[in-house]
Amino acid sequence: MTGMQVLAIDAGQTGMKVRVEGADVVFRGIDTHEPLLPQLADVVHGAIARTGSTPDIVTAGISGLTDRDADAALLLSLVRDTGVRAASLAHDSTTSFLGALGDARGAVVAAGTGVVTLAVGQDAVSRVDGWGYIMGDAGSGYWIGREALDAVMRAYDGRGPRTALTDPVRALWPDLPFAYIDLQAAEDRVRIVASFAAEVARLAAEGDPVAQSISDRAARELAHSVSASLNNVRRHDDERFTVCAIGGVFRSPRLHDAFAAELTRDRYDVTLVAPLGEGIDGALALADLSPQHPLSSAVHRAVA
Structure with missing residues (x-):
């Protein structure tokens, strides 16, 4: 994914941090009583509106992510109007690891x-x-x-x-x-x-x-x-x-x-x-995670 613009999300229950084009913006945290993916889609739309960016891929490390909610293709369908062409979702333990230890x-x-x-x-x-x-x-x-x-x-x-x-x-x-x-x-x-x-x-x-x-x-x-x-x-x-x-x-x-x-x-x-860094750094790293890396199997991906 090198060369593509990445919109990375570190999604927690107390707040969601987004990094795009080197800038960080913060949104309210995940509401665990509501469907997850529409909330992520709202954050993607909000971050694009606030930064004027045109990301190619959305990556996210998500607190408490389950296989049931890790539908990267559904997220892509919810942000189709933005021009985003790929998505990678992972449990925040994965992105915490990548951010901290690379x-x-x-x-x-x-x-x-x-x-x-x-x-x-x-x-x-x-x-x-x-x-x-x-x-x-x-x-x-x-x-x-x-x-x-x-x-x-x-x-x-x-x-x-x-x-x-x-x-x-x-x-x-x-x-x-x-x-x-x-x-x-x-x-x-x-x-x-x-x-x-x-x-x-x-x-x-x-x-x-x-x-x-x-x-x-x-x-x-x-x-x-x-x-x-x-x-x-x-x-x-x-x-x-x-x-x-x-x-x-x-x-x-x-x-x-x-x-x-x-x-x-x-x-x-x-x-x-x-x-070395924080969870948002790990979310950003999902875009370039090698398929051979042991953590790759824990990442849910979709391409439009």
Whole structure:
């Protein structure tokens, strides 16, 4: 696709970033209660209108993309009037990997409200977790927030140690015994729970033992997912891998340091590195992804 103009989309639930002709524009995030592809088509039309561009291909990394929604041909039909002639769609774990590590072999763990780990080996790909807040997402912002709320209520009952986490929870729900009722009734309860991850990070840095314990356990979960993903793609005992940790959860110094220590404690084969770029860079890279690359099979393509 070299030489073609690319309109790349990094589509998340909190916002959608579009890059075209070197410029970035931002749109509201995916509404998970509405069909996905018409929303992407609206973003393509909006980005073209705002930038005056004439893209040849649309590429997108999409949070939570399923095979059911990954109909690149349908997206093309929805943007036929723009002159776009090709489309490539992928789960955002794929574009997060390409943005962070490029063509390197290794693993990227992306931990925000949820978490997913993707490993790429010589000839195999392994996705670990990313199974949502009910069935998985171990070590994610939601997981951390849920552990914080559990710790606060244990302290309230006398089943656990006192913790400074009680204060920010009381700030939202002054009457703690009724907090669970308000939370269960809230439409944005996942976001509310995950928001306490920032308080855990802050109070862990200030020395609260409970917040530190939660951070350390989250780090172990995240490191375990990385190790599992790399084991799934390993072909030789002497293989070495590059690992990149991205997402808001890793802004916690306590958690990041504990993750690095846990990951490398018993492993000689990993090197933890900073990301080369972001998810939008990975979405852009879809346009030139080689058919021989292990991740190519995870990309849904269509040509008009």
